[in-house]
Amino acid sequence: MELKYQDGLIPAVIQDKASGKVLMLGYMNPEAFEATLRTGFMTFYSRSRQKLWVKGETSGHKLLVREVRVDCDRDALLVRVELRGPGCCHQGYESCFFRALTPDAEEKIVEPRRFDPAEVYKENRS
Amino acid sequence: MELKYQDGLIPAVIQDKASGKVLMLGYMNPEAFEATLRTGFMTFYSRSRQKLWVKGETSGHKLLVREVRVDCDRDALLVRVELRGPGCCHQGYESCFFRALTPDAEEKIVEPRRFDPAEVYKENRS
Numbered sequence: 001m002e003l004k005y006q007d008g009l010i011p012a013v014i015q016d017k018a019s020g021k022v023l024m025l026g027y028m029n030p031e032a033f034e035a036t037l038r039t040g041f042m043t044f045y046s047r048s049r050q051k052l053w054v055k056g057e058t059s060g061h062k063l064l065v066r067e068v069r070v071d072c073d074r075d076a077l078l079v080r081v082e083l084r085g086p087g088c089c090h091q092g093y094e095s096c097f098f099r100a101l102t103p104d105a106e107e108k109i110v111e112p113r114r115f116d117p118a119e120v121y122k123e124n125r126s
Numbered sequence: 127m128e129l130k131y132q133d134g135l136i137p138a139v140i141q142d143k144a145s146g147k148v149l150m151l152g153y154m155n156p157e158a159f160e161a162t163l164r165t166g167f168m169t170f171y172s173r174s175r176q177k178l179w180v181k182g183e184t185s186g187h188k189l190l191v192r193e194v195r196v197d198c199d200r201d202a203l204l205v206r207v208e209l210r211g212p213g214c215c216h217q218g219y220e221s222c223f224f225r226a227l228t229p230d231a232e233e234k235i236v237e238p239r240r241f242d243p244a245e246v247y248k249e250n251r252s
Contacts (some may be wrong), residue, residue, distance in 0.1 A: 001233045013139050013148055020146030022139055025202040037231070068227040069236075072215050076151040078223040089198050097195040097204040105163070107127045107196065 001068070004075040005030065009045060014088070017066045017080035023088040024096040026055070028077070040065050042081060059120045061085030087114040090121065127194070130201040131156065135171060140214070143192045143206035149214040150222040152181070154203070166191050168207060185246045187211030212240040216247065 003010055009027040016023055026044040028036065032052050035043040039054075042063035046053040056062035062084045069078040089096040091113075098111040129136055135153040142149055152170040154162065158178050161169040165180075168189035172179040182188035188210045195204040215222040217239075224237040 001227050001231060011137055011151060013151060015148055022141055022148065022204050025137060025139060025151075025197065037227075069223040070225050070227070070233065071151065071222040072217050072219075072224070073222070076222075078148050091198050093198075096197040096199070096202075098198070099196050101127050101163075101194040101196070105127060110195075 001070055002074055003030075003033070003070065003077070004073065006075060009047070010075060010077060012042075012044070012077040012079050014042065014063060015078060015080050016083055016094075018082070021095050022097060023063070023081070023083065023094070036065060036079075037068075042079065055088075056085065058122075059085065059090070061087060061120075063088065085115075090117060092117045092120075127196055128200055129156075129159070129196065129203070130199065132201060135173070136201060136203060138168075138170070138203040138205050140168065140189060141204060141206050142209055142220075144208070147221050148223060149189070149207070149209065149220070162191060162205075163194075168205065181214075182211065184248075185211065185216070187213060187246075189214065216243060218243045218246075 008029050012026050012028055014023045029045040032043045032045045042055045044053045063081040064084055066082055067080040087094045092115050093111050094114050098109055099107045100110045101107055134155050138152050138154055140149045155171040158169045158171045168181045170179045189207040190210055192208055193206040213220045218241050219237050220240050224235055225233045226236045227233055
């Protein structure tokens, strides 16, 4: 699968294959993409920590890859996964997109919290 | 809604609100975000053409905004839309993510074509 990386990275939309929920957006470099295919678990490149990052390595809430898709321009991926745990977001929600814009341009939380981050993360987030 | 733009842009995952299908990934600058909220139709910033781009301005297949969500890091958006037309992709598919990786690392088209791009686009793509 030919991919176009920009500044060494390609964005990956992560979608729960069963529910269709969009869980998060992450970035992969070629090494992370290779590790994702080889292990079957989503592995990103952390821009802030500048290293590979197996999603869920701390929380245990890993993302098992079910299908990888590429877009028409080959510069974005859609990875359909099975979420192994109650939530993908380090703030305790199933999806990182748990806040919606309201009609008055404010925002509100529109998803229930699924777990207590303080219980799950002792050291780092992932 | 406070947003973190990187190099002036924020990525927006576009999802069909009714079906849950992920249609595309686009980028917005602050001006495109403001235009999207003001008009109710997805307006991106085209990195290649370096200008605002109303999705569907040529094809007529516009994306009507139904809900805007922001992620935990405030550096990605999920916009749930109503697709006004047969397809979002300029190659004639409903979703730009119409190709999947096969087990032997090749790829194949896994979605039906919804329209003939040659009929729809006389000049530019959008």
